[in-house]
Amino acid sequence: MRIDKYLWSTRYYKTRNMATEACKKGHVRINGKTVKPSREVYKLDEIIVRKNQINYELSVLDVPSSRVSAKLVDIYRKDTTPKEVFQNQELMQLNKNQYRQKGEGRPTKKERRDIDDYLDESE
CATH class of the missing domain: 3.10.290.10 (RNA-binding S4 domain)
Structure with a gap:
């Protein structure tokens, strides 16, 4: 085959x-x-x-x-x-989530849209 x-x-x-x-x-x-x-x-x-x-x-x-x-x-x-490979994959996923906390650094595209909507409503 x-x-x-x-x-x-x-x-x-x-x-x-x-x-x-x-x-x-x-x-x-x-x-x-x-x-x-x-x-x-x-x-x-x-x-x-x-x-x-x-x-x-x-x-x-x-x-x-x-x-x-x-x-x-x-x-x-x-x-x-080996089981270690799967454990390393899980650790990488957790690390990726910890890389940038919400509210730190540049805003994401969604956050930018929310900011623009908020500013448009206040005017």
């Missing part, structure tokens, strides 16, 4: 086109090498998929014949992504 079809059938991407684009951009590696969308997937291959700033590490257990339900995905792959 092709790698783009495998990633689509194991529900890493919503469409095959999205999986194909990820392969073309170099976000998918099999056994440490970037691959084209037409590369075949075999049992015991190690796949690394870069998605949402996270490197998902997968081991292929079996190749499905078609797209599988979310409950059956674990039959065909083993997710070996």
Whole structure:
């Protein structure tokens, strides 16, 4: 089975086109090498998929014949992504929220509109 079809059938991407684009951009590696969308997937291959700033590490257990339900995905792959990666992602999200408190620095577009509306009403 092709790698783009495998990633689509194991529900890493919503469409095959999205999986194909990820392969073309170099976000998918099999056994440490970037691959084209037409590369075949075999049992015991190690796949690394870069998605949402996270490197998902997968081991292929079996190749499905078609797209599988979310409950059956674990039959065909083993997710070996370290838990620290997800914890780092959560910390980055919290840090992003703390970067600028409301009312500090330049106003956002919405805040600017609110200020303009307030000034127009007072005149």
